[in-house]
Amino acid sequence: MTEEVLARGFYRRDSLAVAPDLLDRLLVVGDRAGRIVEVEAYCGADDPASHAFRGPTPRNLTMFGPPGHLYVYFTYGMHFCANVVCGEEGEAAAVLLRGLTALRGVDAMRAVRPTARRDRDLGAGPARLCVALGIGRAHDGADLVTGDRGVVVVDDGTRPAVVSVSGRIGLRVATDRPWRFYVPDAPGLSRPG
DNA sequence: ACCGGGATGTTCT
DNA sequence: GAACATCCCGGTG
Numbered sequence A: 001m002t003e004e005v006l007a008r009g010f011y012r013r014d015s016l017a018v019a020p021d022l023l024d025r026l027l028v029v030g031d032r033a034g035r036i037v038e039v040e041a042y043c044g045a046d047d048p049a050s051h052a053f054r055g056p057t058p059r060n061l062t063m064f065g066p067p068g069h070l071y072v073y074f075t076y077g078m079h080f081c082a083n084v085v086c087g088e089e090g091e092a093a094a095v096l097l098r099g100l101t102a103l104r105g106v107d108a109m110r111a112v113r114p115t116a117r118r119d120r121d122l123g124a125g126p127a128r129l130c131v132a133l134g135i136g137r138a139h140d141g142a143d144l145v146t147g148d149r150g151v152v153v154v155d156d157g158t159r160p161a162v163v164s165v166s167g168r169i170g171l172r173v174a175t176d177r178p179w180r181f182y183v184p185d186a187p188g189l190s191r192p193g
Numbered sequence B: 001a002c003c004g005g006g007a008t009g010t011t012c013t
Numbered sequence C: 001g002a003a004c005a006t007c008c009c010g011g012t013g
Helices: A015-021 A106-112 A126-133
Strands: A026-029 A032-043 A070-075 A079-086 A093-104 A151-155 A164-166 A180-182
Touching: A015 A032, A015 A079, A015 A093, A026 A093, A032 A126, A079 A126, A093 A106, A093 A126, A093 A180, A106 A126
Parallel strands: none
Antiparallel strands: A026 A032, A026 A151, A032 A093, A032 A180, A070 A079, A079 A093, A164 A180
């Protein structure tokens, strides 16, 4: 089966369109890789829950850049989370990566995530996903189209049979917007279902 | 299984 | 000073 890197144009669309299309794509970081099974869309200036809602800051600058780059942020004093920048440059739309099925480099993932009881827990959650793949501050701004810093998103032809939708998780505002997309019953979901 | 609290530090008000 | 796109652990049932 052929593997193709997703092109710039894939990301240059509304985050609500990109988000479900990212499901079952392979996220590759160096020697580790997994399948994206859960994401959330964030819609720039129109979205009170988005980091971009109040305009550009040093932290969220990557979101305002060109699409197809990784936006990595630090939160809760100890966790990194990773997004894919979408839409036109300046739009600051993004898709948060929340769940991963571990595929390659699973031994390395187990080594850095000793608290994971089962392999399906390795990438189950946005911060866990980053630890499992080794994503940190150094990856902020990496270009997913060129394979910058070893990070790339690949289409291997696999498509989800069904995509489920729900409200976003962990927010205090705009919680009612049904902008979470996931592959039901896939290993690596941040919560069962 | 489910729930509650604490960890930990950057960012913005 | 408060909030935070989270996770882990230890309680209870």
